[in-house]
Amino acid sequence: MSEPTVLTILLNFRTPDLTLKSAEAALAAMEGMAGEIVIVDNDSGDGSFARLTAEAAGRGWTRNDRLRVVASDRNGGFGAGMNFGMRQGLSDGRTPDFYYLLNSDAFPEAGTIRILRDFLAATPSAGMAGSYVHGTDGTPHHTAFRFPSVAGEFEGAVRTGLFTRLLRNAVVALPIPEGATRVDWTAGASLMLRSEMIRQIGGFDETFFLYYEETDLCLRASRAGWATWYVPESRIAHLGSASTGMKAWRRTPGYWFDSRRYYFTKNHGRAYAAAATLARVSGQMLWGLRRRLQNKPQADPDHFLRDLIVHAFGAPPPRAATVSPVSATLVEDSK
Known part of the structure; x- marks a missing residue:
């Protein structure tokens, strides 16, 4: 062989x-x-x-x-x-x-x-x-x-140990595995x-x-x-x-928000995408309140919450067909 x-x-x-x-x-x-x-x-x-x-x-x-x-x-x-x-x-x-x-x-x-x-x-x-x-x-x-999930979006935005413990099965980043692991x-x-x-x-x-x-x-x-x-x-x-x-972003570029929105909409539907965004917005707002009360440093680029809302509910990005890189032929119209 x-x-x-x-x-x-x-x-x-x-x-x-x-x-x-x-x-x-x-x-x-x-x-x-x-x-x-x-x-x-x-x-x-x-x-x-x-x-x-x-x-x-x-x-x-x-x-x-x-x-x-x-x-x-x-x-x-x-x-x-x-x-x-x-x-x-x-x-x-x-x-x-x-x-x-x-x-x-x-x-x-x-x-x-x-x-x-x-x-x-x-x-x-x-x-x-x-x-x-x-x-x-x-x-x-x-x-x-x-x-990514609705619960994972909230947990990642709120940045609070209590919620991380409650939503531990939704935390997106896994502990670094020590051996070969299915992820x-x-x-x-x-x-x-x-x-x-x-x-x-x-x-x-x-x-x-x-x-x-x-x-x-x-x-x-x-x-x-x-x-x-x-x-x-x-x-x-x-x-x-x-x-x-x-690493040097002062402001998150639009394509990051567009990709996030498209991922949720494509794979889970518009209602789920909206719920994921609302969960992230809620987490961001709670984190913002905690920052002010505890004088914590800024954790996101400038205007992140505003840009998230604008891109989540604005016009969707142009859609492309999924193409097979082996034959360059259309595989699915997943949009």
């Missing part, structure tokens, strides 16, 4: 230096494995594609089909860029057995990719597997989650997908520009009978939000 193949996909948007560093780590992690790496420049418009192409060739990475650099003609966000990468397939035209998605600001350890591949190969019911993620300073990142969803910074699952359910829903796209994919997979696993033996270092600038 031949060794399962992996196509590692690195998405670049105006971070060529980080992307090259990530590609170097991915090449080392792919050493001796069947498969290739493809770097997708997500229409950066800043010379990234030319820089990455020249550097990859100059470093000898493109020899023997080890790595390719390709350019998307539009910046449709994370999901669209990863769909484009999956459509590239292997250089000989074959579809790989697995796709490994890697952020441009994430650096896999030597065994990271192999561990995820071997776990999926040994677990037929698993459609996806994600890694233990830590900062470059070693700080653990929470990347194992429950699906609702995990972050896309280091995520391996079974191509059979992608052929069945389609790729990322490209309505999501950024945020909630991997949550939606994991939910669709779960509803189709595929499990998502968190595998902490697989490890990456992650800077976090290098392309989006999330």
